[in-house]
Amino acid sequence: MKRTSEEATVEQWARRATTIRVIGTGAMGRGIAQLAAAGGLTVELADIRMDAVVNATEYIGGMFDKLVRKGRMTAEEAEAAKGRLRPVGEPLTPFQDCDLVIEAVREDIDTKRELFTSLEKVCPKHTILVTNTSSLSVTAIAAALEDPSRVAGLHFFNPVPLMRLVEVIPGARTAGWIPDALADLVRRLGHEPVLAPDAPGFLVNHAGRGLVTEALQILSEGVAEPADIDRIARDVLGLKMGPCELLDLTGMDVSQPVMESIWTGFYTEPRFRPSRIGRARLEAGLYGRKTGEGFYKYVDGAKQEPPEVTAPAVEPRPVWVHGDVREELGALLSAAGVEVESGETPSDQAVVLVAPFGQSTVEAAEGLPVERTLGVDPFGEFFTRLTVMVHPGLHRDTGRAGLAALCSTGRDVTVVRDAPASVAQRLLASIVNVGCGIAEQRLARPGDIDTAVRLALGYPRGPLEWGDHAGADRVLEILRGLHRGTGDPRYRPSTWLIERAALGLPLTETGTAPCDLTT
Numbered sequence: 001m002k003r004t005s006e007e008a009t010v011e012q013w014a015r016r017a018t019t020i021r022v023i024g025t026g027a028m029g030r031g032i033a034q035l036a037a038a039g040g041l042t043v044e045l046a047d048i049r050m051d052a053v054v055n056a057t058e059y060i061g062g063m064f065d066k067l068v069r070k071g072r073m074t075a076e077e078a079e080a081a082k083g084r085l086r087p088v089g090e091p092l093t094p095f096q097d098c099d100l101v102i103e104a105v106r107e108d109i110d111t112k113r114e115l116f117t118s119l120e121k122v123c124p125k126h127t128i129l130v131t132n133t134s135s136l137s138v139t140a141i142a143a144a145l146e147d148p149s150r151v152a153g154l155h156f157f158n159p160v161p162l163m164r165l166v167e168v169i170p171g172a173r174t175a176g177w178i179p180d181a182l183a184d185l186v187r188r189l190g191h192e193p194v195l196a197p198d199a200p201g202f203l204v205n206h207a208g209r210g211l212v213t214e215a216l217q218i219l220s221e222g223v224a225e226p227a228d229i230d231r232i233a234r235d236v237l238g239l240k241m242g243p244c245e246l247l248d249l250t251g252m253d254v255s256q257p258v259m260e261s262i263w264t265g266f267y268t269e270p271r272f273r274p275s276r277i278g279r280a281r282l283e284a285g286l287y288g289r290k291t292g293e294g295f296y297k298y299v300d301g302a303k304q305e306p307p308e309v310t311a312p313a314v315e316p317r318p319v320w321v322h323g324d325v326r327e328e329l330g331a332l333l334s335a336a337g338v339e340v341e342s343g344e345t346p347s348d349q350a351v352v353l354v355a356p357f358g359q360s361t362v363e364a365a366e367g368l369p370v371e372r373t374l375g376v377d378p379f380g381e382f383f384t385r386l387t388v389m390v391h392p393g394l395h396r397d398t399g400r401a402g403l404a405a406l407c408s409t410g411r412d413v414t415v416v417r418d419a420p421a422s423v424a425q426r427l428l429a430s431i432v433n434v435g436c437g438i439a440e441q442r443l444a445r446p447g448d449i450d451t452a453v454r455l456a457l458g459y460p461r462g463p464l465e466w467g468d469h470a471g472a473d474r475v476l477e478i479l480r481g482l483h484r485g486t487g488d489p490r491y492r493p494s495t496w497l498i499e500r501a502a503l504g505l506p507l508t509e510t511g512t513a514p515c516d517l518t519t
Contacts, residue, residue: 009177010184013126017099017185021046023091023115024104025056028132031160032102034060037084038073038161039189044098046091053087060085063161091115095123100185102154104132112136113144120145128178130154135205135261138171138198149175154182155202157456165455167196167203192455194448200265203444204456205258207463209272210434213259214427215243216275217490224416224423226295227306231414235385236377236424238460243427244295245303247278248288256282270490271434309415311407312400319405320346322368325355325378332382336408346372351402357474358425358481361389361418371395374402377422386411391418420485421478428470429478429491435463436494436507446508464507472501 021044022033029047037043037060047053064078073081101119105111112131119129129151131141142148153169166186170179183193196203215229224232230242247255259274266272281287281294288294289301297304318339321330330340346352352373356364361375375389376382386406390399407413416423435453439446450462459466467475475497482491500507 010181013099013128013177013181016126017181018042019044019098020100020102021088021091021095021098022102022104023047024106024132025052026104027158028156028160029102029104030056030059031158032104032132032156033085034063035156035161035189035191037081038064038077040084041189042084042086044086044088044093046088046093048091050087050089053089057085057087092118092122095127098124098127100128100130102130102132107133107135109136109140112141116141116151117144120147120150128152128182130182132156135201135258138169139173142171142173148173150178152178152182153196153198153202154186155196155204157204163456164191165204165452166191166193167452168193169196169198169202171198192451194452195444196448196452197443199443201258201262203438203448203452206262206438206443207431207435207449207453208457209259209262210431210463211239211427212243212247212255213272213274214430215247216277217273218419218423218426219244220275220277221419222417223419224414225306228414228416229423229427231385231412232387232423233427235412236380236387237428240458248294248296248298248303251287251290252278252282252294253287253290270488270492271430271437273490309403309407309413311404314397314400314404316404317398317401318347318350319402320350320352322352322354322364325376325382329353329355329376329378329382332409332411333405336405336410338405338408351398351405353402356389356422358421358478360420360485361391362393363420363485372398374399375418375422376406377424379422379424379428382411384411386413387422387424388413388415389418389422390415420482425478426482428466429475429482431459431463432467432470432475432507433479433491433494433497436467436496439464439507439510440494440496446510450508467497467507472497472507476501 019042020036022029023046025045025047033043033045045053045056061082064081067073068075068078103115116129131138131153133153134155138153142151151171152174155167155169157163157165168179168182179195186193194203218224218229226244230244233239233242256278263272263274285291286294289298292298318341319333320341334340341347341350352368353376354361354364354373355376355378362370365373370393372395377387388403388406435449438444438449446464450465453459453462461469476493479491479493505511
C-alpha cells in the first residue's frame with residue numbers, strides 16, 4: 001500500500017527526532033526530562049534561572065542512581081542517560097538540531113503565549129512546539145503565533161516516569177501529521193499515548209468528573225457521609241481510592257477550580273455541575289491533606305476515619321427477602337444463623353429486605369409493609385460490603401433488628417439514607433454516562449477513553465468497558481430511575497448509551513457511522 005504524504009512526514013520526523021528541549025525545571029519538567037533521557041533522547045534543560053537548571057540536572061542524575069540501587073537500571077544505562085542531559089540555561093538559547101520543545105512552565109496563558117511567540121522566532125522550522133498544559137486551551141495558546149500549525153499539547157501526568165499515560169492534544173490548527181508523530185515518540189519512551197480533544201479537561205479530567213461530582217451531589221443531599229461513600233467506592237466498585245479521599249489528596253484548591261472550569265467550559269452542562277460543598281470548603285481553606293483537614297482530618301499525615309458500623313444489641317427477628325435476590329441474600333443470612341422466612345409473604349414479625357435497582361426502597365416496597373422494610377443494595381452481589389438504605393417511614397426497632405441480622409453475616413455494613421438509587425449505583429452510572437457522553441460527542445475514541453481512565457485514574461475498568469460489564473440496560477435503568485426520581489437533568493442518559501442498549505451493541509464499539517456509507 002502506498003504511503004500518504006503525512007505518513008511519510010511522520011516517519012521522517014520520527015527518524016530525525018533525537019533531541020528535545022524541556023523548558024521549565026519544576027516537578028513536571030524534571031519528570032519529562034528524566035523519561036526522555038532514559039528513553040534515549042538528548043535532553044536540553046532550560047529555565048530562566050541557571051541555578052534551577054543545575055539543580056534539576058543533579059536531581060535527575062540522583063533519580064537514575066536510585067533506579068540503579070533498586071535494580072531497575074544498570075550502572076551503564078544510568079551513566080548513558082546522565083550523559084544525554086544537557087543544561088543549556090536560558091530557554092531561548094540558540095537551537096541547533098532540536099526536534100521538539102516541551103514547555104512545562106506555570107499554568108498561565110499569557111506566560112505560555114509569550115514563550116511560544118518567542119520560540120517561533122528562533123526555533124528551526126521542523127521543530128514541533130509542545131505545551132504540557134493540564135487545563136489551558138492548546139488552540140488559545142497557539143493563536144498568538146504566526147504559524148499555529150506547529151503547536152500541540154502533550155499532557156504528562158505526575159509523577160511522569162511512573163504515570164504511563166500521555167494525552168496527545170491537537171489544537172484547531174495543528175498540522176495533521178503532528179499528533180501521530182508525537183504518539184510515536186511517546187511509545188518510544190515506553191508510555192501510552194491517547195488522542196485527547198482540545199476541550200475543557202481534555203480527556204482524563206473530563207472523564208473523571210463522573211465520580212467526584214456525583215459523590216459531592218450525594219453528600220449535598222445528605223445521603224451518606226464521606227467515609228461511607230469512600231468505603232462503598234473501594235469495596236463495592238473496586239476503586240483504589242474513594243472520591244472524597246481522592247479530593248483530599250489532590251486538594252480542593254486544585255479540584256474545585258477544575259470542576260468549575262469544565263462545567264463553564266461546557267456551557268453549564270448539568271452532568272458536570274459542581275457542588276456548593278466544594279466551593280465552601282475551598283473558601284474555608286479545607287483543602288485536604290496539605291492543610292491537615294478536608295473531608296477527613298489528618299494527624300501526622302494519617303487519615304482519621306470513623307469506625308465501621310457494629311451490630312446493635314437487639315432481640316433477633318426473622319427476615320423475609322423480596323425479589324430476585326431471595327435465594328442469594330437468604331443463603332448468606334441463613335449461613336450466619338439468621339431465621340429466613342420462605343413464604344410468599346412476610347409474617348407480621350419479619351424484617352423485610354428489598355434490593356432495588358434504579359429506584360428507592362420505598363418504590364421497591366410497593367405492596368409490602370413499608371414500615372418494616374429495609375433496602376439492601378444488590379450491586380456487587382453482596383460479596384464484600386453491604387449497603388443498607390433507610391427511609392423515613394422505617395420503624396426504628398425493626399430497622400435495628402434488620403441491621404443486626406446483616407452485620408451477623410460478617411460483611412462490613414454501611415448505613416445510608418434512602419434515595420432513588422444506591423450510592424454504588426449512582427457513582428457507577430455517572431462514570432459510565434460521562435464516558436458515553438465523550439464518545440457521543442466524538443471527543444475521543446472509545447478505546448482511548450477507556451485506556452485513559454484505567455491508566456491515569458486507576459479505575460479497574462474504563463467507563464465504557466465498565467458499562468458493558470454491568471450491562472448497558474442496567475446502567476440505563478439506574479439513570480432513568482434517578483432522572484425520574486429527582487427531576488435533575490444531570491441524570492439525563494447519553495444518546496450513546498440509549499442507542500447501544502436498544503440495539504444490543506457494546507458501548508465500546510462505534511458501530512456504523514454515516515461516513516461508512518460514503519467512503
